[in-house]
Amino acid sequence: MTYEQYFQAEREAQLAELKEWLAIPSISALSVHKEDVNSAAHWLTDTLKRAGLENIEIHPTAGHPVIYADYLHAPGKPTILVYGHYDVQPVDPLHLWTTPPFEPEIRDGKLYARGATDDKGQVFMHIKAIEAILKQEGTLPVNIKLCIEGEEEIGSVNLPPFLEASKDKLAADAVLVSDTALLERGRPAICTGLRGLCSLEVSVHTASTDLHSGSYGGGVPNALHALVSLLSSLHDDKGRVAVEGFYQGVPELSPLLREEFAKQGVNEEKIRESLGLDQLYGEEGYSFVERVGARPTLELNGVYGGFQGEGSKTVIPKEAHAKITCRLVGDQDPQHILDAVEAHLNANIQAGAKVQVKQMEKARAFNIDPSNPILQTAADAFGKVYGTRALFTKDGGSIPIMESFSRILKAPVVLMGFGLDDENLHAPDEHFNLENFDKGLLTIVEFLKTV
Incomplete structure (x- = not known):
């Protein structure tokens, strides 16, 4: 069957599975939720195992653990390191939520819960895209590694030492991240800069x-x-x-950068x-x-x-x-x-x-040259699924660990985000548009098959 057919058949089961993860209040900033953060990490390792990933490890840190997994059976092919985070922001003010933040609910084609778009929902898509390729084709077209942390929402303080100590384990040709947004509905973007x-x-x-x-x-x-x-x-x-x-x-x-900004049509x-x-x-x-x-x-x-x-x-x-x-x-x-x-x-x-x-x-700020071939491949993958090629943008926000990945691993970082700016990340009623969940799965598959 085609990947569209596969994901359509699996959609309800996948969303039910995602809801399980979203129901865990993995708030890294609050010590009272330390065990919840650990529970979210173990939920993730179980899910990675079921998806077919190998060498799954929980690495303790001075704070919350880092999860590693891989699937390395494509000799001579690129190695892609997928990064994301399983911790979430606090939920205050609670009274402004329409439904409880850790009781996921789908309304009007949107999945509401803390972490739905930042970043559990987007990380989950990578896992399910990898699982789909393994089930459909029996192997992956590239080598895959995953590094998923539990402290991004509190500054990733313990991840740089882990990166330094694990450079060989994490070595990759590119780092793939989904923790940013489209320009707007139907208009994909690849972020080539984040402010420090x-x-x-x-x-x-x-x-x-x-x-x-x-x-x-x-x-x-x-x-x-x-x-x-x-x-x-x-x-x-x-x-x-x-x-x-x-x-x-x-x-x-x-002038070239100003022209790229103008193309966004803001x-x-x-x-x-x-x-x-x-x-x-x-x-x-x-x-x-x-x-x-x-x-x-x-x-x-x-x-x-x-x-x-x-x-x-x-x-x-x-x-x-x-x-x-x-x-x-x-x-x-x-x-x-x-x-x-x-x-x-x-x-x-x-x-x-x-x-x-x-x-x-x-x-520090993060920057990458949009002419990098792997970013061009990512833009093409968006174009094939969304019908319009991704624009290259610079994001006003900060993901501090991006600069660390680029510098320590000496690998290009590909920011393929599937969120939208109006999805209330860090605010009450955070949600994820399921249109981008569906298209995101196909885009990730397309990227992995063509990189």
């Missing part, structure tokens, strides 16, 4: 205690005033980051309307898609301090806090960026106030 990331927490302190604004107002520094002034200094009036040295390593956009007015905004905002001189795909940013994620309860309290707060993240591009060094931002904050703090900075996560 760094983050920090800022605390401003003034007096030794909160003070009465009647007794001290106008005569002492206010921590909130000092913080707001400090944060305002981080950008100029054209949306550009005002930190000295921030743009070191940022490449200029080439409707800025539609985006503005969908977000309920009067206008979009960002660095002057760049389109929306260029700003979010290929330019660095410095964003305030949280600002807090002083009285926040109901009613009024005439207090001068002694401390105020902010959380900041930067998205990085090109060759920006996250440590250099953190140091530069910290130096800027120290140089611009208001008189009478003190600033403390806690540097946190760091990840």
